[in-house]
Amino acid sequence: MSKHSFTRRDFLATAGKAGMVAGLSGNALAALAGNKLHSDHRISLPDPIPYKQDPLPYAYGALEPSIDALTMEIHYTKHAATYAKNLAEAVEAEHVDTGKTTLEELLGSVSKYSAKMRNNAGGHYNHSLFWQLMGSPGKMTMPSPALDAAIQKDFGSMDNLKTKFNDAGKTRFGSGWAWVILTPDKKLAVVSTPNQDNTLMDISEAKGQPLFGLDVWEHAYYLKYQNKRPDYITAWWNVLNWDFVNKRYAQLI
Numbered sequence: 001m002s003k004h005s006f007t008r009r010d011f012l013a014t015a016g017k018a019g020m021v022a023g024l025s026g027n028a029l030a031a032l033a034g035n036k037l038h039s040d041h042r043i044s045l046p047d048p049i050p051y052k053q054d055p056l057p058y059a060y061g062a063l064e065p066s067i068d069a070l071t072m073e074i075h076y077t078k079h080a081a082t083y084a085k086n087l088a089e090a091v092e093a094e095h096v097d098t099g100k101t102t103l104e105e106l107l108g109s110v111s112k113y114s115a116k117m118r119n120n121a122g123g124h125y126n127h128s129l130f131w132q133l134m135g136s137p138g139k140m141t142m143p144s145p146a147l148d149a150a151i152q153k154d155f156g157s158m159d160n161l162k163t164k165f166n167d168a169g170k171t172r173f174g175s176g177w178a179w180v181i182l183t184p185d186k187k188l189a190v191v192s193t194p195n196q197d198n199t200l201m202d203i204s205e206a207k208g209q210p211l212f213g214l215d216v217w218e219h220a221y222y223l224k225y226q227n228k229r230p231d232y233i234t235a236w237w238n239v240l241n242w243d244f245v246n247k248r249y250a251q252l253i
């Protein structure tokens, strides 16, 4: 692997365990990674989400039985691919220099752009994160001690967090997302957003860094669960990849 193809993500993947042993925070690791384009403003952000669609990090059937393979295939190759394609068109038409403006920065000033930009920058970001934060049932770990302490402090218990999150997903009218976010004052909070909005957007009522989120659009569950969105939400907890969430929390806090 050449020096130039060694990305920040590669660095974090290989250095993460060593860094944790050495007591380095995610932010320190990000600084060490030294991505020239983004090092100035990415220090306090988690792993960057690229403008293009990354490969799905597991097989379509990996999340069975919670999420069926056909739903995953259509969701990834049709719905999410379309957000990425439309985002590419919008950044071209609206002259966004994607080498200089990160996707997170674009979301932070999305009110300056078109509805097409808002819907597709949000859609692409949300799905890119969504694929990463799921994994095969049975391989999931638990919240890290640091995240568990924050959950106890901000929600009282994991059960309370789950109840709030499930309610946010169930009561989101129409299409949208339920989120656990880290607010600007570093507290965990449960919120929901409509359509493909998220809490990085300047137009969002709730502001903060998404820690993890759940797609409650019908396209995410209808083939298997039909009108039973609450059953989908309950089953989804079985495929939440706490290893990923723990890493992301360490980078954000």
Ligand code: MN
Residues within 6 Å of the ligand: 075, 079, 127, 215, 217, 219, 220
């Ligand atoms: Mn979706």
